[in-house]
Amino acid sequence: MDVRSDTERTPVFLQRLAIIWGLTLAALFTGLFVYGNSPGPSGPPPEQAPEAISTKVEGQTALSGQQPPWQIVMAVHPQCPCTVASVTELRKILHQHASESASSPVRCQFLYYHPPGEEVTWDQARLHQHLRKVPDSIVRFDENGLLAGQMGMRTSGAVTVFDPEGRTRFHGGITVSRNHEGDNIGSRAVLMLLRGEEPPVHETSVFGCRM
Numbered sequence: 001m002d003v004r005s006d007t008e009r010t011p012v013f014l015q016r017l018a019i020i021w022g023l024t025l026a027a028l029f030t031g032l033f034v035y036g037n038s039p040g041p042s043g044p045p046p047e048q049a050p051e052a053i054s055t056k057v058e059g060q061t062a063l064s065g066q067q068p069p070w071q072i073v074m075a076v077h078p079q080c081p082c083t084v085a086s087v088t089e090l091r092k093i094l095h096q097h098a099s100e101s102a103s104s105p106v107r108c109q110f111l112y113y114h115p116p117g118e119e120v121t122w123d124q125a126r127l128h129q130h131l132r133k134v135p136d137s138i139v140r141f142d143e144n145g146l147l148a149g150q151m152g153m154r155t156s157g158a159v160t161v162f163d164p165e166g167r168t169r170f171h172g173g174i175t176v177s178r179n180h181e182g183d184n185i186g187s188r189a190v191l192m193l194l195r196g197e198e199p200p201v202h203e204t205s206v207f208g209c210r211m
Contacts, residue, residue: 040155
């Protein structure tokens with residue numbers, strides 16, 4: 001009686017197909033991992049907050065009668081799904097900061113990318129519901145991303161933090177990878193700054209879509 005192993009009974013073309021399928025899946029998961037952990041482009045930040053940023057915050061401060069606040073500016077592209085995670089992390093930072101005693105005031109500005117020649121309402125529904133949940137913040141349409149570009153923020157989700165004197169203290173991302181929430185060194189650095197502590201880093205990689 002001729003007894004053959006399972007391998008011998010399996011047609012060669014099926015064996016090859018299984019190998020190709022396995023290699024394809026491995027390549028796919030490797031590609032997704034590399035993409036998710038590949039940072040977007042970033043330029044050098046300004047030493048001081050641009051006048052366009054400072055003027056808006058100064059107006060808010062004068063109306064409220066508060067001391068000069070810290071400023072957190074985030075560049076957002078409404079078609080970038082990764083940015084939702086960045087906004088969520090920012091909300092966590094602000095919530096943690098607000099729960100601590102003697103917290104210094106913080107104001108946030110979102111530079112909302114707006115392509116030239118499009119209606120002002122261009123695709124704003126996707127992200128606006130998340131931005132509206134951020135306290136003490138304003139959303140500014142940034143025509144063609146010019147203001148964000150001047151501040152070196154070339155990737156959606158990029159954050160620049162200015163102290164009450166308008167000096168740049170942090171520049172980078174606050175997620176650990178694309179569209180991934182959770183503890184990360186960027187968020188911890190921002191929180192330490194708001195507490196008056198010196199963080200171990202002042203720049204981090206930004207994981208998001210190119211502006």
